[in-house]
Amino acid sequence: MxxxxxxxxxxxxxxxxxxxxxxxxxxxxxxxxxxxxxxxxxxxxxxxxxxxxxxxxSMDEMVRARRNLADELREALETNQLDVHYQVQTSLSTGEIRGYEALLRWGHSQRGYIPPAEFIPLAEENGLILQMGEWVLRTACAKAASWEPPYGAVCPYRPAQAGHGRATRNRAAARPAGAGTDRVDDLCRQGALAAYAAPDQGIGREHCAR
Structure with missing residues (x-):
């Protein structure tokens, strides 16, 4: 097994x-x-x-609460309640802006801010991670296509998302955003915490536009 x-x-x-x-x-x-x-x-x-x-x-209440949160996450994804924030990336030697990292955030209407380390594992457990990753990629590509100069956008993603026709989906995300397919690149590293967490938490990243 x-x-x-x-x-x-x-x-x-x-x-x-x-x-x-x-x-x-x-x-x-x-x-x-x-x-x-x-x-x-x-x-x-x-x-x-x-x-x-x-x-x-004792596990009844905890698991049922987790199930409810998973249902709310699915609804948030389907109704565009998630947000993408962009964190600037600069050169250490010159201080020049090199691009931006796209970070997924969930501001729950009743629970408030829910950390990625909590909702990303839920997305993986409930089969939402691929759909969520594609949404972040489309959103980041659309944003990056409007930047002048054309800075790169970096989208974190889980190792579990590797494969699954990722290159094809990258091109599909870039095309309607106006970003050429040469601006789509992949880079994956093992991440101990949620893939869409802050960059100082040791995550994998995907260069979706540059």
């Missing part, structure tokens, strides 16, 4: 998360038992050091 899989120039290490609930200790009927096993699975997915997790009553 954990044997590496080679796809083109990338090596992917698969994995699985397992949630366990026991009858009758954790539930008195089939539906509740399956639901509690599902809750335990979400706990296992949130902890990379645990492939399997047994159900505990």
């Amino acid at each position: 954990f044997k590496p899989i080679r796809l083109d120039d990338f090596e992917i290490i698969p994995g699985a998360s397992m949630g366990v609930a026991i009858y009758p200790d954790n539930a008195g009927d089939k539906e509740t038992l399956i639901n509690n096993a599902d809750l335990a699975m979400y706990r296992a997915k949130a902890d990379i050091a645990r492939a399997a997790c047994f159900y505990e009553r």
